[in-house]
Amino acid sequence: MPGCRYGVARESWEVPFLAVPEEVGALRRILRLHLTHWGLPEVVESAELCVSELVANVITHVGEGVPTTFRLGIRDTCVRIEVGDPDARSLPAPVAAGIDAEHGRGLALLDAVADRWGVVLREDCKITWCELATGLGMPTGHTGGRRVDRGEVVIGHYKDTVNPEVVSPLLGVALAEEAAVDVIADLLHWIRAHGRDPDAVLERAQAHYETTLGGSG
Known part of the structure; x- marks a missing residue:
């Protein structure tokens, strides 16, 4: 991990x-x-x-x-x-x-x-x-396998692009949560701009999350 x-x-x-x-x-x-x-x-x-x-x-x-x-x-x-x-x-x-x-x-x-x-x-x-x-790699680390790892890469890249002045090597979860909200909001704007239904995509994403909950893939 x-x-x-x-x-x-x-x-x-x-x-x-x-x-x-x-x-x-x-x-x-x-x-x-x-x-x-x-x-x-x-x-x-x-x-x-x-x-x-x-x-x-x-x-x-x-x-x-x-x-x-x-x-x-x-x-x-x-x-x-x-x-x-x-x-x-x-x-x-x-x-x-x-x-x-x-x-x-x-x-x-x-x-x-x-x-x-x-x-x-x-x-x-x-x-x-x-x-x-626990399966943690470090005391302040996370579990959840590759899905969580991939999500963290996306959030980190987004923060580095939007707020490059934030250089702390260990950012707080609250800060990351705000970045995750921004990522989701931007993706919904992208979906709408391409003629798709943001609400339908959210429902599909929630269903996909629930079916994969606990998995590591």
């Missing part, structure tokens, strides 16, 4: 919460929003599963209602999820539990879903973390 000219800002995010089952749904929703905003919808399902299992592990083995922290960030090119709890005495471990086992299945599942996971012990807390591969 070529270098991403229009970097995606992915700032770490942390929130305290009480380890109760009712909080899991809210954490999953916030997680989904952040990952979608980061342009990483492909890892949402696995990330939601990981956070559910990490919180369930705290509830089961540390105690329901204990003060806990959830942190989401990017480490190198991986999504990193951390759940901190006040029990610094013990290390969790995956267990190959049977189907009727009440405990231990969560971290075994985490072991299967995450690319790697581990535990950091501190004086007053324990942080259990996991990482999920």
Whole structure:
């Protein structure tokens, strides 16, 4: 994948919460929003599963209602999820539990879903973390394959032509979005000037986008 000219800002995010089952749904929703905003919808399902299992592990083995922290960030090119709890005495471990086992299945599942996971012990807390591969080539890069790469080339060429004074090597996504709007508008003018129907073309483009969503070609 070529270098991403229009970097995606992915700032770490942390929130305290009480380890109760009712909080899991809210954490999953916030997680989904952040990952979608980061342009990483492909890892949402696995990330939601990981956070559910990490919180369930705290509830089961540390105690329901204990003060806990959830942190989401990017480490190198991986999504990193951390759940901190006040029990610094013990290390969790995956267990190959049977189907009727009440405990231990969560971290075994985490072991299967995450690319790697581990535990950091501190004086007053324990942080259990996991990482999920994203397919990014760099922390501020993009996914999406050749279609996104081609779109970035078009946007970059347009910006270089219309606003050549903008020379930043890493332009913001907001700036690129404005350029994309200008590109689409200019193309619609071109279509109208050549006797075609801009609305019909937009409908076809939207349908084509939806049918190829998730593809890399």
